[in-house]
Amino acid sequence: MNWIKENYFITLFLGLSVVFLTTFVISNTISTEQQHQIKIEHGDSLWELANKFAVDEPKEVWIKNVMVMNNLQTAHIRAGETLIIPEIRDNFHFDHGTEIASDSN
DSSP states (O other), rough: HHHHHHHHHHHHHHHHHHHHHHHHHHHHHHHOEEEEEEOOOOOOOOHHHHHHOOOOOHHHHHHHHHHHHOOSSSOOOOOEEEEEEEOOOOOOOSOOOOOOSOOOO
């Protein structure tokens, strides 16, 4: 206890370091969804855009999210408009099938 009183600046430094690191870790683990803008082309629909960009969630949920993000009352979109969509994730998988080496064809 006397060591803490005598070296209060070290204790204060360590305490502030813990608070800073905790804040840093929490702020980086909270997922802030990135947003991207796309320009609507002739023939595009929200359903087609969901087929293209909704990788990890059902298409209906993706469409509702896009409608909320863009304050759309209906699912109708027009060519030339710019829409904000959730983060675009690549659907990348290492496993494209398993091949086993053998002597026979």
